[in-house]
Amino acid sequence: xxxIKDLISKFSDFKNNKKLIISSAVLALVLFSAVxxxxxxxxxxxxxxxxxxLTPTSHAVLKSVCSSTLYPELxxxxxxxxxxxxxxxxxxxxxxxxLTTNAVKHNYxxxxxxxxxxxxxxxxxxxxxHDCLEIIDETLDELHVAxxxxxxxxxxxxxxxxxxxxxxxxxxxxxxxxxCLDGFSYDKADRKLRKALLKGQVHVEHMCSNALAMIKxxxxxxxxxxxxxxxxxxxKNRKLKEELTDDLDGEGWPNWLSIGDRRLLxxxxxxxxxxxxxxxxxxxxxxxxxxxxxxxxKSNKRYVIHIKAGVYRENVExxxxxxxxxxxGDGRGKTIITGKRNVVDGSTTFHSATVAAVGERFLARDITxxxxxxxxxxxxxxxxxxxxxxxxxxxxxLAYQDTLYVHSNRQFFVKCHIAGTVDxxxxxxxxxxxxxxxxxxxxxxxxxxxxxxxGRSDPNQNTGIVIQNCxxxxxxxxMAVKGSFSTYLGRPWKQYSRTVIMQSDISDVIRPEGWxxxxxxxxxxxxxxxxxxxxxxxxxxxxxxxxKGYQVITNxxxxxxxxxxxxxxxxxxxxxxxxxxxxxx
Numbered sequence: 001x002x003x004i005k006d007l008i009s010k011f012s013d014f015k016n017n018k019k020l021i022i023s024s025a026v027l028a029l030v031l032f033s034a035v036x037x038x039x040x041x042x043x044x045x046x047x048x049x050x051x052x053x054l055t056p057t058s059h060a061v062l063k064s065v066c067s068s069t070l071y072p073e074l075x076x077x078x079x080x081x082x083x084x085x086x087x088x089x090x091x092x093x094x095x096x097x098x099l100t101t102n103a104v105k106h107n108y109x110x111x112x113x114x115x116x117x118x119x120x121x122x123x124x125x126x127x128x129x130h131d132c133l134e135i136i137d138e139t140l141d142e143l144h145v146a147x148x149x150x151x152x153x154x155x156x157x158x159x160x161x162x163x164x165x166x167x168x169x170x171x172x173x174x175x176x177x178x179x180c181l182d183g184f185s186y187d188k189a190d191r192k193l194r195k196a197l198l199k200g201q202v203h204v205e206h207m208c209s210n211a212l213a214m215i216k217x218x219x220x221x222x223x224x225x226x227x228x229x230x231x232x233x234x235x236k237n238r239k240l241k242e243e244l245t246d247d248l249d250g251e252g253w254p255n256w257l258s259i260g261d262r263r264l265l266x267x268x269x270x271x272x273x274x275x276x277x278x279x280x281x282x283x284x285x286x287x288x289x290x291x292x293x294x295x296x297x298k299s300n301k302r303y304v305i306h307i308k309a310g311v312y313r314e315n316v317e318x319x320x321x322x323x324x325x326x327x328x329g330d331g332r333g334k335t336i337i338t339g340k341r342n343v344v345d346g347s348t349t350f351h352s353a354t355v356a357a358v359g360e361r362f363l364a365r366d367i368t369x370x371x372x373x374x375x376x377x378x379x380x381x382x383x384x385x386x387x388x389x390x391x392x393x394x395x396x397x398l399a400y401q402d403t404l405y406v407h408s409n410r411q412f413f414v415k416c417h418i419a420g421t422v423d424x425x426x427x428x429x430x431x432x433x434x435x436x437x438x439x440x441x442x443x444x445x446x447x448x449x450x451x452x453x454x455g456r457s458d459p460n461q462n463t464g465i466v467i468q469n470c471x472x473x474x475x476x477x478x479m480a481v482k483g484s485f486s487t488y489l490g491r492p493w494k495q496y497s498r499t500v501i502m503q504s505d506i507s508d509v510i511r512p513e514g515w516x517x518x519x520x521x522x523x524x525x526x527x528x529x530x531x532x533x534x535x536x537x538x539x540x541x542x543x544x545x546x547x548k549g550y551q552v553i554t555n556x557x558x559x560x561x562x563x564x565x566x567x568x569x570x571x572x573x574x575x576x577x578x579x580x581x582x583x584x585x
Contacts, residue, residue: 258576
């Protein structure tokens with residue numbers, strides 16, 4: 001092959017020799033192809049050198065563990081690319097969670113870039129992007145804690161506790177991805193940003209889904225093995241009972257509430273407040289937000305903020321760093337925290353909350369949480385809760401559309417009053433409402449009332465809304481015209497929506513069919529809607545919907561799985577609040 005400089009020389013005489021031109025062109029093409037071929041070969045060699053090869057054992061373990069997931073190809077390809085030695089389910093889950101953490105970090109910087117580089121953003125789009133940053137930050141914490149918990153597995157705590165905690169953490173992480181995207185669903189302009197974020201958020205959601213499926217399979221398998229092991233040994237049987245039923249409490253509270261916290265919630269003993277809020281200036285602070293800001297971060301001790309009677313017109317966020325905070329009011333209807341953020345005026349649903357409780361183990365007693373935006377302003381949240389092991393006693397949640405946002409994690413509500421119109425109890429927490437009064441209000445003339453809109457998007461999530469021993473009815477303004485408005489127990493917000501109504505008094509404000517479609521036949525086969533031993537004029541099930549996902553529970557054993565003891569169980573959390581509760585039927 002001729003050197004390049006010779007080809008250049010020949011090309012300079014092209015006017016005098018057309019054949020030489022053609023010949024030289026051919027030579028140049030051959031030379032170019034050879035160079036490219038060498039480069040491609042080297043590139044492929046480099047790529048091949050970077051692709052690790054799994055040992056036969058690792059390959060078999062990975063293939064087996066990924067078979068339990070919803071996205072097995074993604075599970076296998078992602079973990080295989082790490083080249084790590086894999087000997088157990090735990091190894092695969094750990095590798096998957098580490099990869100997911102990296103993907104979440106990538107999404108964080110992608111959102112930051114949109115905020116700083118994208119021009120012409122509306123105020124709501126900026127708010128939605130900042131919502132995403134907050135949610136992504138929480139997801140990183142959840143994945144970090146999950147990895148720490150996995151590292152200790154199966155030691156340190158019971159198998160049941162490990163299972164509950166790990167499933168809750170990853171269920172919350174999945175929910176967060178959808179919440180970020182939901183912030184860009186209000187108009188056409190929003191959808192452009194949604195499209196920019198969609199691929200990254202969905203990838204993380206699928207990675208989290210795989211991790212959740214693997215965790216569920218691993219823990220359930222280990223629990224089953226433990227149950228079968230040495231059944232003849234009475235000592236081990238006693239240990240097994242302790243391992244598998246430590247979420248129960250004889251007085252009917254989930255055990256994650258300590259005796260001390262239970263007393264605080266019930267008010268059975270005097271409460272010494274760490275800070276006092278008073279609108280008239282007689283306390284340490286005049287606003288609730290200021291008192292929260294001054295509270296210690298990541299505290300292991302209960303920090304009580306007494307909020308004196310008065311109306312506090314503000315938006316309050318108890319962030320993830322503010323743990324073990326308690327709001328103690330002077331009575332619902334007396335201590336009122338009120339706001340009016342809403343979607344119509346430019347907020348997101350997530351950001352519209354008058355009070356947002358995110359920090360772990362948040363408690364509230366004797367307070368009214370309110371959003372006064374009204375039915376024409378659409379989504380306008382009074383209270384949003386993402387706090388794990390949170391509980392509310394004798395509180396009001398008053399608004400119209402989207403009153404109570406049970407966003408994520410484990411939550412308990414007892415003797416509360418919740419009122420609203422469209423989807424007024426919604427979200428994807430594992431939430432139990434017990435001994436509450438739940439009232440639909442009069443909506444706009446073109447609206448229907450739905451008590452619940454549960455948002456479980458993955459069949460392995462341990463989430464759902466359980467309403468037990470409550471009164472479901474209507475406020476006086478709706479009762480007077482109840483024939484003019486349709487009210488339902490709920491509708492499926494997401495694919496695997498799960499809601500259970502049991503042992504409750506249901507008034508005739510509820511339509512005979514009970515439940516409403518979201519859109520056509522969406523989720524009707526995959527949802528889980530259950531009713532058990534309800535009473536009242538609206539409780540008849542003869543004319544209920546005929547969906548595949550709807551059933552009337554007739555077996556007490558099935559009903560038991562939705563009680564506070566089992567559905568939001570765990571060690572020692574409800575027993576600490578001081579609120580009255582029931583763990584069983």
